[in-house]
Amino acid sequence: MKREFAVIGLGRFGASVCRELSAEGMDVLAIDVLESKINEFRHIASHAVIADSTDEKAMKELGIRNIDHVIVAIGDDIQASILTTLILKEFGVKKVTVKAQSNHHEKVLLKIGADQVIHPERDMGRKIAHSIISNNFLDHLELSNDHSIIEIRASKKMIGRTLVDLDIRAVYGCNVVAIKSNATNKMNISPLATDKIGPDDILIIIGADTDISKFERNLVIDD
Template sequence: MKKEFAVIGLGRFGGSICRALSEQGMEVMAIDNNEERVNQFAMIVSHAVVGDTTDEAVLKSLGIRNFDHVIVAIGDDIQSSILTTLILKELGVKNITVKAQNDYHEKVLLKIGADHVVHPERDMGKRIAHNIISNNVLDYLELSEEHSIVEIVASSKLDGHSLIDLDIRAKYGINIVAIKRQDDILVSPQANEVIRKGDILIVIGADLDINRFEKKVIQ
């Protein structure tokens, strides 16, 4: 069954979510109090609605509690973001993801019941920084303040060595959960899998251990 999503706030972040969900074939309702923005998404999403989501009656009339997931992507208006989230929670929405402007905003959102809080600008900044620092890092996803999943390109230092030879888990405390090789993806690779130069290693672990692995083996 298709999941139904509602995206509130059609700025860059909310707009990109609408497009991505629609491309995946999901049912998406796009909501904003700016008619011009709403019109831009009328042909992209399932439903595009002009509405003030700080008004409980408006959200009720849209049947918002019936959606599987609601994303609050309101831009700079922190008050509207908080009030919208509070109303969504009171109406019994099952999953609420909210864009936060700063750490204080995040604390308030979590206290009033947001299920997930994201910092798209901060997180993207971290990803770009990791990519700039190391030519071998292709992508970076923060799991927590101390743990991440990173895509690392295998250098000539690893070429021809098996996972058991390298003993990466024991030496560095990290796990290679998958290997991308051209069009193939090896999930949970066996200990005797031989790494080739240019393989993309998908590594999970503590940031300190991943950085140590990069410096010792990759660079």
């Protein structure tokens, strides 16, 4: 069964999420208080509606409680973001993802029941910073406030060595959960300690942010 999504707030972030979900063939209800935004998305989203998400009656009439996953992408109005999240959770929406403006905003959202809180600007800043520091850095996914998964290209310090040689888990506290070989184009899930790292291999690593930073400084950045 096709999942149904709603995106509340069609600023840069909300608009991007709405476009991508729609491009993937998902049913998307786009909601914004501005008519100009709704007019822009009438032919992109499955449905586009002018509505105030802090109006409980309006949300009920839209049938928001029947939506599988609602993304609250309201911009600078933190009060509206919090109130909208509260209404959605009181309605029993299965999953509510909310864009946070700050760590304090995130704490409030989590306390009132938000299932997932994201910081797009902060997370993008982290990715850019990592990519500036090292050309070997490919991607970063935040799992929690202090744990992440990173995707890196094998550095000169790693090539030709095995995982046991590098002793990544013992020295840095990180775990190599997969290695993608460019030579064979295959993903090696849970690689063995004796597996040797080849040129341009891609490593998927999970760990605490502090441990990952130490790992990057010592093994990922080529001298």
